[in-house]
Amino acid sequence: MITDTHLDTPSTGYFRQREQTERDVTSVQRHNAMNHFLASVEKRAFRMADIATRNRDDALEIVQETMLGLQRYIERPEDEWRPLFYSILQRRINDWHRHNIVRSKVIATVQWLKGKQEPADPIDTAQAKSSCQPLQRLEGELSTHAIIDALKNLPARQQQAFMLRGWEGFSVKETARIMSCSEGSIKTHYSRAVHSMRGQLEAFKP
Amino acid sequence: MNEQSQTSDQQSHDPLLLQQANAALDDSLNEIDAATRSKLNQMRHRALEKKTSAWQRMNLSQWGAAAACTLAVTLWLGQTPTELSNSVEASLADTNLQLLQEDLEMLEDLDMLFWLAEIKETNDVG
Numbered sequence: 001m002i003t004d005t006h007l008d009t010p011s012t013g014y015f016r017q018r019e020q021t022e023r024d025v026t027s028v029q030r031h032n033a034m035n036h037f038l039a040s041v042e043k044r045a046f047r048m049a050d051i052a053t054r055n056r057d058d059a060l061e062i063v064q065e066t067m068l069g070l071q072r073y074i075e076r077p078e079d080e081w082r083p084l085f086y087s088i089l090q091r092r093i094n095d096w097h098r099h100n101i102v103r104s105k106v107i108a109t110v111q112w113l114k115g116k117q118e119p120a121d122p123i124d125t126a127q128a129k130s131s132c133q134p135l136q137r138l139e140g141e142l143s144t145h146a147i148i149d150a151l152k153n154l155p156a157r158q159q160q161a162f163m164l165r166g167w168e169g170f171s172v173k174e175t176a177r178i179m180s181c182s183e184g185s186i187k188t189h190y191s192r193a194v195h196s197m198r199g200q201l202e203a204f205k206p
Numbered sequence: 207m208n209e210q211s212q213t214s215d216q217q218s219h220d221p222l223l224l225q226q227a228n229a230a231l232d233d234s235l236n237e238i239d240a241a242t243r244s245k246l247n248q249m250r251h252r253a254l255e256k257k258t259s260a261w262q263r264m265n266l267s268q269w270g271a272a273a274a275c276t277l278a279v280t281l282w283l284g285q286t287p288t289e290l291s292n293s294v295e296a297s298l299a300d301t302n303l304q305l306l307q308e309d310l311e312m313l314e315d316l317d318m319l320f321w322l323a324e325i326k327e328t329n330d331v332g
Contacts, residue, residue, distance in 0.1 A: 035254055042246045043235045060245055067253035069311070073319075080322045087318045091311075144237075147230035166224050167231050177321050180314070194220050197227065 034074050037081050038067055045089050048163055051152050052093045053100075062092045086168065087178045090160055097156055143204075150200040154193050157181075161189035162197070 045066060049059035069088040070081060151159060157179070164175045165186070175190075176183045 031254060035250065038250045038253065039247075042250060043238055043243070046238065046242065046246060047231060047234055056242065060242070060249070063246065064249045064253070067249055068256060069315075071253045071256055073315075076319070080319065083322060084315065084318055088315070091314060144230040144233045147227050148234055151227070151231075162227070163231070167228055177318060180317075194223060198220060198223060201223070 030074050033078055034071070034081070037078070037085075038070070041082070041085060042067070044168070045085070048089065048160075049093060049096075051148065051163070052156060052159060053096055054152060058096060062089070062096060065092050083170075083174060083178060086164060086170070087180075090164075090179055093156070093160070146201060146204050147197075150197050153200060154196055157185075157189045158193035158196065161186050162193035165190050 042063060045063045046059055049062040050056060053059050053062070066085060066089045069092075070085045073081065073084055076084070151162065154162065160179055161175060164170045164178060165172070170178065172183050172186050176186045179186065
């Protein structure tokens with residue numbers, strides 16, 4: 001009967017060691033590739049999350065969770081990382097919106113129960129946050145801030161569709177997968193986003 | 207329906223707006239302050255330091271099977287009779303909730319992974 005110990009000759013030991021070394025080299029290469037990939041998308045992801053949340057810390061947290069979420073797929077082919085990354089990012093942003101709605105409702109209820117003050121009108125808050133100023137027009141060209149503010153004023157799904165389709169260059173099909181909705185919905189969200197952006201920025205054109 | 211989508215496509219075709227928006231978004235990346243950049247850098251290294259566990263290295267079919275099993279266990283535990291002590295039940299519920307959450311996340315990712323595999327297959331055949 002042949003046992004493992006009989007098979008463990010110096011030559012098999014060499015091959016095992018070699019396999020292990022190859023595995024280590026591949027692992028280091030994948031680690032480096034993932035590092036390079038994350039470095040290439042982290043600022044864009046942060047900007048997306050920042051536009052969605054209007055809060056730096058929340059945006060950073062979303063990006064961190066997205067990075068940790070993608071890290072699970074370090075062994076997957078590299079061409080899958082980008083759609084996966086944005087898919088996780090969009091889910092985290094959606095989760096943030098859901099939590100935020102619940103949090104706002106709880107705060108409003110607590111304030112109402114305390115009878116200290118009326119719950120804040122969300123429309124008033126949204127108007128206060130909008131900071132488009134005529135000074136943002138620069139010699140016939142729309143300033144970065146005016147455009148970013150116009151983007152911030154879009155509803156969440158329109159924002160996502162616009163940035164994924166327009167900025168990231170994903171196809172309708174890819175965007176639909178990333179946002180987990182139909183291609184028809186993506187076309188509608190995107191079209192409405194463009195229409196709304198055009199309307200908002202009209203005031204800043206010379 | 208087709209006409210509607212064509213009209214919406216035409217309405218959404220505004221190359222100048224898109225160009226300006228993309229330029230603004232690209233410019234805004236340069237405006238990210240040093241502290242935020244440093245934080246992003248730290249976060250990336252932290253994410254990469256996290257070891258990949260064995261279940262995370264499984265292939266698609268293994269994942270599907272594992273997710274199905276965990277969901278089945280989760281559903282079964284949902285019907286556990288009352289003889290379990292309260293503390294055990296509470297800790298099981300916590301673990302369950304965590305597992306369920308991880309499974310749901312995994313299932314959502316799986317959907318994307320299967321789609322990517324499908325695309326690859328189609329491209330290979332084509």
